[in-house]
Amino acid sequence: MALRFSELCIDAHDPEALGHWWSQALGWPKHTDSDGDVVLTPPPGQGPVWLFLAVPDGKTVKNRLHVDFTPDDQQAEVDRLISLGARHVDIGQGEQSWVVLADPEGNEFCVLAAES
Numbered sequence: 123m124a125l126r127f128s129e130l131c132i133d134a135h136d137p138e139a140l141g142h143w144w145s146q147a148l149g150w151p152k153h154t155d156s157d158g159d160v161v162l163t164p165p166p167g168q169g170p171v172w173l174f175l176a177v178p179d180g181k182t183v184k185n186r187l188h189v190d191f192t193p194d195d196q197q198a199e200v201d202r203l204i205s206l207g208a209r210h211v212d213i214g215q216g217e218q219s220w221v222v223l224a225d226p227e228g229n230e231f232c233v234l235a236a237e238s
Contacts, residue, residue: 137174
């Protein structure tokens with residue numbers, strides 16, 4: 123038996139707005155499925171579908187799971203994401219080669235240093 127990573131489910135207070143934000147951040151197309159969930163579809167070979175699900179409560183604690191991204195140019199990408207509405211967050215990481223940001227609903231993610 124084998125498992126295939128097909129979806130990353132993300133709880134959201136406003137799935138439409140958060141899905142739109144991530145669609146802009148990733149450059150992936152967005153649509154709403156028949157259940158009313160917001161779906162981002164990656165290009166082939168770029169990972170699983172992202173599914174934004176409506177929940178009544180907001181995020182209150184640090185994520186137990188987060189996404190890491192490797193850009194071509196770390197500072198340019200951090201600047202672009204901040205211009206879209208991300209913000210720097212301190213989760214106790216100290217000085218590192220990666221940058222911790224949060225999306226508009228507070229979900230942390232990391233922008234790693236560019237690969238050499």
